[in-house]
Amino acid sequence: MNKGIFSLLLFAFTLFSAQEKPVQIAFLSDVHFQDLYGSFSDNDFKGIINPKTGKPTILRTMDSQLHSTRVFNENYFAFLKALDDIATKGIKIVAMPGDFSDDGQAYNLRGLRKILDQYHKKYGIDFYLTTGNHDPVGPFRQDAGKDDFLGEKGSPLGIYSKENLGKTTSKIITKDIAESGYLEILDELKDFGFYPKEKDMFWSTPFSQDSYINYSYPKAVQQAAYTQRMYEVTKGFSVPDLSCVVEPVKGIWMLAIDGNTYIPKNLNENSNNPSNYNGASIGYNNVLTNKQHLIKWVKKIAEEAKLNGKTLIAFTHYPMIDFNDGATHEIKNLLGEKKWQLERVPEEEVAKVFAGAGLQIHFAGHMHINDTGTRKIDGKMLVNVQVPSLAAYLPSYKILTIHSSDKMEVQTEVLNDVPHFDDLFPLYEKEYEALSQNKNTKLWNKDILKTKSYHDFMLFHLKELVRLRMVPNDWPKEFIEKAKYLNGEDLLVMAQKSGSEVTQKDIQSKGFKKWSFEDLLFDLYKFQSADELAKKDIPKERLQQYQLLEKLYESNTSLDPFIKQLKSVFKILSLLSNGDPADHFEIDLKKQMIERL
Numbered sequence: 001m002n003k004g005i006f007s008l009l010l011f012a013f014t015l016f017s018a019q020e021k022p023v024q025i026a027f028l029s030d031v032h033f034q035d036l037y038g039s040f041s042d043n044d045f046k047g048i049i050n051p052k053t054g055k056p057t058i059l060r061t062m063d064s065q066l067h068s069t070r071v072f073n074e075n076y077f078a079f080l081k082a083l084d085d086i087a088t089k090g091i092k093i094v095a096m097p098g099d100f101s102d103d104g105q106a107y108n109l110r111g112l113r114k115i116l117d118q119y120h121k122k123y124g125i126d127f128y129l130t131t132g133n134h135d136p137v138g139p140f141r142q143d144a145g146k147d148d149f150l151g152e153k154g155s156p157l158g159i160y161s162k163e164n165l166g167k168t169t170s171k172i173i174t175k176d177i178a179e180s181g182y183l184e185i186l187d188e189l190k191d192f193g194f195y196p197k198e199k200d201m202f203w204s205t206p207f208s209q210d211s212y213i214n215y216s217y218p219k220a221v222q223q224a225a226y227t228q229r230m231y232e233v234t235k236g237f238s239v240p241d242l243s244c245v246v247e248p249v250k251g252i253w254m255l256a257i258d259g260n261t262y263i264p265k266n267l268n269e270n271s272n273n274p275s276n277y278n279g280a281s282i283g284y285n286n287v288l289t290n291k292q293h294l295i296k297w298v299k300k301i302a303e304e305a306k307l308n309g310k311t312l313i314a315f316t317h318y319p320m321i322d323f324n325d326g327a328t329h330e331i332k333n334l335l336g337e338k339k340w341q342l343e344r345v346p347e348e349e350v351a352k353v354f355a356g357a358g359l360q361i362h363f364a365g366h367m368h369i370n371d372t373g374t375r376k377i378d379g380k381m382l383v384n385v386q387v388p389s390l391a392a393y394l395p396s397y398k399i400l401t402i403h404s405s406d407k408m409e410v411q412t413e414v415l416n417d418v419p420h421f422d423d424l425f426p427l428y429e430k431e432y433e434a435l436s437q438n439k440n441t442k443l444w445n446k447d448i449l450k451t452k453s454y455h456d457f458m459l460f461h462l463k464e465l466v467r468l469r470m471v472p473n474d475w476p477k478e479f480i481e482k483a484k485y486l487n488g489e490d491l492l493v494m495a496q497k498s499g500s501e502v503t504q505k506d507i508q509s510k511g512f513k514k515w516s517f518e519d520l521l522f523d524l525y526k527f528q529s530a531d532e533l534a535k536k537d538i539p540k541e542r543l544q545q546y547q548l549l550e551k552l553y554e555s556n557t558s559l560d561p562f563i564k565q566l567k568s569v570f571k572i573l574s575l576l577s578n579g580d581p582a583d584h585f586e587i588d589l590k591k592q593m594i595e596r597l
Contacts, residue, residue, distance in 0.1 A: 022403050023093070023249055023251075023252050023402045024091045024092075024093070024399055024400065024401050024402075025091070025093045025095055025254070025313065025399070025400045026086045026089075026091045026093070026094045026095070026397055026398070026399050026400075027095050027096075027097060027315065027363045027385075027387045027397060027398040027399075028079075028082055028083075028094060028095075028096050028397045029096065029097045029099065029317075029364075029365030029366075029387035029388070029389060029397075030098070030132070030365045030366065030387075030388075030389035030391060031075060031079050031096065031099065031100050031101075031389075031390055031391065032070050032072070032075055032100075032101070032134065032389070032390075032391045033075070033076070033079060033100060033101050033108055033111065033112045033115075034058075034060070034075075034101075034108050035058070035076070035107055035108050035110070035111030035112070036057050036059055036076045037056075037057065037058075037111075038058060038107040038108065038110065038111045039107065040107055040172075040174040041106070041107075041176055042175055042176065043172060043173065043174040043176075045058075045159075045172045045174070046058070047059065048150060048151065048152050050423065050427055051426050051427075052423055052424075052426045053423055057424065057427065058159075059072070059149065059150050059427065060072040060073060060146065060148050060149055061149070061150050061156055061431055062428040062432070062444060063148070063431065063435065063444055064148035066444045066448075066464040066465060066468055067465070067468055067469050068465070069368055069392060070102075070368060070389060070391035070392050071391050071392070071458070071461055072102060072391075073424055074418070074421050074424070074457065075389075075390050075391035075395075077419065077420045077421050077423070077454075078390040078391070078395055078415055078418050078421070078454060079115070079390055080115070081417075081418045081419065081454075082397050082413075083115070083119050083125075085413060085415075086397075087122075087123040087125065089399075091125070091399065092123075092124055092125055093125070093126055093128070093248055093249070093254075094126070094127050094128070095127075095128045095129075095256070096127060096128070096129045096130070097130055097132070097315045097316060097364055097365040097387060098129075098131055098132025098133070098134075098135065098259075098316070098317025098318075098366065099132035099133070099134045099135060099317065099365060100112060100129055100132070100135055101134060101135040103134050103135070103137050103144065103179050104134065104135040104136045104179055104180040104184070105144075105176060105177050105178065105179065106175070106177075106180060106188075107174075109180060109184070109185065109188040109189065110188065113188055113189060113191075113192075116191075116192055117191075126248055127193065128193035128246060128254055128256055129189060129192045129194065129256070130242070130243070130256040130257060130258055130315060130316060130317060131182075131185065131242055131258050131260055131317065132260070132317035132365065132366060133260060133279055133280040133281045133317065133366070135180075135185060136180055136181050136182055136185055136260075137179040137279065138179065138181065138262055138274050138275070138277045139181055139239040139240060139260075139262045139277055140181035140183075140272065140274040140277075141178055141180055141183070141274060142178065142179050142181070142274035142275060143160075143162045143165060143178050143179075144160070144161055144165070144177065144178055144179040145158060145159050145160030145162075145165050145166050145177050145178075146177070147167060147168045149172075150430075150431055154427075154430035154431045154432075154433055154435075155170065155434050156170075157170050157171070157172065158172070159171065159172045159177045160173055161173070161174065161176075161177050161178035181274065182226070182239075182242060183240075186226055186240075190224075193244065193246060193254075193256055194224070194242055194244070195221065195224045196221060196224060196246070198217055200217075200220075200246050200247060200248060201215075201247040201248075201249075201250060202215050202245070202253070203215075203217075203224075203244060203246045203247070204244065204245050205223055205228070205229055205243060205244050206231075206241060206293055206297035207228055207229055207230075207241075208220070208223045212308055226240065229241055229242060231291070231293055233261065233262060233264070233290050233291065234263060234264055234267065236271060237267075237271045238271065239262055239277075241258050241294070242256075242258045243258040243294060243297070245301050247310065251309070251310055252310065252311050252313065252402065253305050253310045253311065253312045253313070254314075254315070255298070255301060255312060255313065255314040255315070255359075256315060256316075257294060257298070257314060257316040258294075258316075259283055259284060259287055259294075259316040259317050260280040260317070261280055261282075261283075261287050261290050261291045262277040262278065262279075262280055263277065263290055264277055264278075265278055281343075281366075282343055283317070283319065283346060283366065284316075284318050284319075284320060284346045284347075284350040285347055287318075287350075288347070288349060288350065288353065295354070295357055298314070298354065298357045298358070298359060299356075299357035302357055302358025302359060303358060305358075306358070309405075311402060311405045312359070312360070312361070313361050313400065313402075314361065314363070315362065315364070316363075316364055317365050318344075318346070318364055318365075318366050319345075319346055319364040319366060319367060319373070319384055319386060320346055320350050320351055320354050320364065320373075320382065320384045321346065321351050321373030321374070321375055321384035322345050322346065322348075322373060323345070323369060323373060323384075323386055324345065324528075324575070324576070325371070325531075325575045325576050325578070325579035325580075326575050326579075327571070327575035327576055328345055330571050330575065331572055333568060334565060334568040334569070335474055335475065335476070339474040339475075340474055341367070344366065344367065348375075351375040351377065351382055351384070352375075352377050354382060355377045355378075355381070356378070356380065358380075359382055360380075360381060360382060360383065361383050361385070361408065361587065361589075362382065362383065362384050362385070363385045363387055363400070364384060364385070364386055365386070367386060368388060368389035368391070368392040368529070369386050369388060369528060369530075369531070370386060370388045370396060370412060370529065370530050370531045370583075371385075371531050371580075372384070372385055372386070372410075372531075372579065372581060372585070373386070373579075373580065374580055374594060376592060381589065381592040383594065385398060385400075388412070388530070390415065392461070392462070392529065393458040393459050393461060393462040393529050393530065394414055394458070394529060394530035394533055395414065395415045395418075395455070395458050396414045396415060396533075397412075397415075398410055398411070398412055398413070399411045406590040407586065407587070407588055407589070407590075408587045408589075409584075409586050409587075409597065410584070410585055410586075411583075411584045412533065412582070412584065414533065415455070416453055416454065416455040417453050417454060417455070418453075418454035421453075421454040421457055422449075422451070422457075425449045428449055429449065432446055442468070444464055444468070445464055445467075447460070448460040448461070448464065459537060462525060462529060463522055465525075466521060466522055466525050470525065471521065476565075479562070479565050482562055483562075484516075485517075486517045487512065487513050487514075487515065487516050488511075488512030488514065488516075488520075488542075488545060489509045489510075489512040489513045491512070491517070491549060491566065492509055492545075492548075492549065492552070494563065494566065495549060495552035495553050495566075496552065511545065512545055514542070515542055519542075520569070520573075523542070523546075523573070524572065524576065526538065527573065527576040527577045528576055531576075531579055531582035532577070532579070532581070532582050533582070535577075546570075546573060546577075549570055550570045550571070550573065550574040553566060553567040553570040553571070554570070554571065554574075580594055581594055581595070583596075584596070584597045585597055
């Protein structure tokens with residue numbers, strides 16, 4: 001062959017290879033979308049006028065936000081910012097592992113569909129959704145409402161789907177606030193992964209009979225129908241399962257598992273009664289007992305993917321691996337079995353079962369935390385990536401870059417700055433004034449309205465959440481009463497005086513005085529929420545002091561109950577701050593390793 005032609009061909013091949021980009025998927029979990037600027041189909045109410053923007057706005061109170069593990073309002077702006085980021089990066093696939101809505105009300109689903117449609121048409125982004133425990137709240141539509149919307153004069157406003165619901169005197173009635181069931185969600189959002197697209201190379205459900213080789217789009221459309229996607233959760237109780245697998249680009253199978261398991265409360269009750277079902281928040285522990293067809297299906301899909309040379313990426317709302325970095329036992333001992341959301345921790349059997357079924361990579365949400373968990377079982381490795389929420393600290397999403405079937409990269413994208421995050425602040429000012437009139441009300445800290453970035457706003461949200469809800473609900477009252485007046489120096493002195501085998505004569509105790517036990521608890525929750533990324537929000541000197549205190553308390557042999565409790569606190573802090581990489585890392589499935597990048 002002529003040398004010139006050979007060189008030209010070689011150059012063309014090299015250029016073509018260089019231009020082939022690895023597949024990227026963005027994961028946006030727990031968006032909890034509520035349409036601030038939505039409208040009701042049967043009521044003229046469009047919200048209260050915001051003096052800053054002049055827009056009518058349907059929003060929840062700041063008081064309700066600061067008692068919740070998520071914000072209800074500002075995440076609207078964070079969602080748009082995340083989608084703009086994704087569009088700028090040129091990513092064309094977005095997976096949403098559940099709680100894409102906040103209780104699946106019709107007006108919110110319409111608003112969400114409108115936004116997803118816009119980004120699909122403008123940027124060519126394809127969205128793939130799976131359901132969480134807030135969408136739907138139960139398998140079938142049920143009347144509902146909220147009593148914590150913000151009214152005209154700063155007082156709470158109730159919005160309900162029926163007149164006889166709710167306790168507030170000021171109320172709006174609209175069917176669009178009822179909690180949708182699976183049928184309504186499927187009808188509204190069928191274009192976002194719940195139904196096959198003609199361009200998909202493969203699409204299937206747990207109830208489909210055809211294999212990949214025999215795939216046909218018309219058949220897949222028939223199998224996507226609501227009536228074709230039912231199973232018996234308990235004998236005599238048929239409910240939907242919207243799980244599916246899709247091949248959106250050549251060689252990549254996305255496995256969207258519907259992990260919701262709605263178990264009946266009363267077996268003698270009518271199976272169509274929407275209020276006769278427990279919630280699904282426990283997650284995979286209930287899948288093991290009442291949704292075993294999913295496990296068989298996952299195994300079948302994993303085998304089929306391997307046989308056909310496909311890379312399988314799974315995502316569900318619920319974690320498959322303990323997300324407390326080994327601290328669950330210690331938390332249980334300190335706080336009790338039903339605190340710190342411990343009922344949501346998956347049993348070890350969950351990881352064992354799904355690793356055994358052939359899953360290797362799984363993205364989850366639900367907990368509103370940043371975390372990575374791994375399990376190696378019988379020569380197989382399962383990696384569970386916890387996608388943070390845009391509606392909680394630390395507001396972030398994940399990007400998966402698939403370099404090959406064995407090597408993948410995960411990056412955490414934090415939303416520090418979000419345009420318009422403070423647009424609603426004048427309305428909260430009204431609310432605060434109204435609350436101040438009631439002397440029996442425990443007021444939220446108005447300084448949250450001075451925050452200058454979305455990051456700082458969400459950090460403040462966490463601080464208030466810890467003060468108003470986490471500490472009063474989860475921690476032993478006597479322990480908090482004893483500990484709340486201590487500072488770092490007090491904790492240092494107590495560690496050294498109470499039987500610690502480590503002695504530190506040259507410790508500069510003065511620096512420890514700068515922080516309180518309250519700061520320590522807040523930092524503990526930062527680590528629980530943000531994992532290693534929390535270190536950016538804690539002074540470096542204090543982190544070093546924590547490390548020293550962890551060692552001192554670890555070697556402490558005191559039998560004093562209070563010292564033993566403090567020892568547990570520092571053990572939990574140590575474990576939560578030293579987990580697997582959770583910011584930017586590479587997964588090597590061949591070597592079964594995770595490496596920080």
